[in-house]
Amino acid sequence: MNPTMKKIIIANWKMNPATPKEALRIFSVIHKETKSIKNIDVIFTPPFVFLPLLKQAKLGAQDVFFEKSGAFTGEISALQLKAYGITHVIVGHSERRAMGETEEIVQKKLKTVLESGLKAILCIGENERNREEAFPVIMRHELHSALLKIKKSALRNLIVAYEPIWAIGTGHAETPEHAFEITILIRRDLYKIAGRSIASKIPIIYGGSVASKNAVSFIKDGGMDGLLVGGASLRAREFVKIVKGSSEVQK
Ligand code: PEP
Secondary structure, eight states: OOTTSOEEEEEEOTTOOSSHHHHHHHHHHHHHHHTTOOSEEEEEEOOGGGGGGOTTSEEEESOOBSSSSSSOTTOOBHHHHHHTTOOEEEESOHHHHHTTOOHHHHHHHHHHHHHTTOEEEEEEOOSSOOHHHHHHHIIIIIIHHHHTTOOGGGGGGEEEEEOOGGGTTTSOOOOHHHHHHHHHHHHHHHHHHHOHHHHTTSOEEEESSOOTTTHHHHHHTSOOSEEEESGGGGSHHHHHHHHHHHHHHTO
């Protein structure tokens, strides 16, 4: 954990909630309770259709297409996101990879996002709870492949989210201690790829069944620069506790 770095907490709403009314309700509760917290950046990544609704939020997108414009029905470009004031984009979430997003596509999307001046939240994580296998799998197949064609200078806008797939949406989070070990390995590789001065400033965050009962420990004992929160970010009061608890760690 870099103590001088402002912590980031991402609310990944996935394909929820069902209505704009409910989206506004959840957001309003969270915003009211957390807007005065200055030492945490809370980024909302709702479904695309709700982005224009949450005008007061710091916004991220859950995905992007890698082409600039053209005949790509159903897709949304980085420039369009930027024009809406969106600052962050999740790239390579395991749920998208499971729907067929290949490493080549992740690589192209990451390049597009970073070259557009948006911040990319690159998700990497192993499928199975196998500690010996986890590190080589992450490095070889996801981190290295995604960063292959990216200019070093563009890595200033990178955030790496360590998200063990077996922990996502299962209620079985990684332990903060093991997450800490993994981030050291990730950081070491980032040093090799990007050089010390850039790599030391790349936030490494954790995602996978984060809740109010474990969030503080991921920041404090896990040394995380932030959290990526799925399910719990839709439960307004629970998410408020996560943000408030994490902000207390830094005081
Ligand atoms: C996620 O959406 O990336 C995630 C970590 O979900 P959850 O917090 O529900 O495990």
